[in-house]
Amino acid sequence: MRERDEPWFRAMYTEHYPAVARYAVRRLGSPSAAEELAQEVFLTAWRRRADIPGRELPWLYGVARRLLANEWRRTRPAFVELTDSAAPAGGVDELLDVRAALATLSEDDQELLRLVGWEQLSVSEAAAVLGCGRTVCAVRLHRARRRLTAAMERAVPATSTRRGALL
Structure with a gap:
């Protein structure tokens, strides 16, 4: 080293x-x-x-x-605003949909999705950040993605959600 x-x-x-x-x-x-x-x-x-x-x-x-x-x-500040650099390809409306859906998730789910989706860390790297094993992190990520998808489907019509576009 x-x-x-x-x-x-x-x-x-x-x-x-x-x-x-x-x-x-x-x-x-x-x-x-x-x-x-x-x-x-x-x-x-x-x-x-x-x-x-x-x-x-x-x-x-x-x-x-x-x-x-x-x-x-x-x-204990209010919900954090996203920057323009974090905006999804669909524009402001989709960003608002994602923010609303993300805000319904636990802080742990939000952080994991941000690490993988925004920071583009691998599952192993996200596990290191979160202090857990790779397998545990992969399972948590799978579940968090399912919860985010469900939250987005509740928040917006299914035709406007492009599955997998963000995470």
Whole structure:
């Protein structure tokens, strides 16, 4: 494994900062708040650089997730707005349908669907972020997708839902 020195950290930061910032914006809705969170994630990464596994991004998402959870426990904000970059191909109406359906799911289901759908993590990577095994994560993902599909079918006519278009 490469030495975890300043050049290593700079390379990791350059490679992963955009993904961590997008992760934060999608959950916070505010670019400035997302930037603060991303900075906090990388400050934690610098302090704990010896603990970071070979695949850094899932570990960084895990740090971001825990920092967000701590903040949400403290402040209990309203539902997070999605950014334009997260909008599905169908436009604003479909985005609103997805947001409404997603909001009916548990926080755990929402997070798993976001990790796989928005952040495009593999099941193994999402499992690492969530701290569970790959098989458990795959089962949870399958069930969460079923619940999202059912929620969307309840919210909109079946003809307007393109199954599998989002997740």
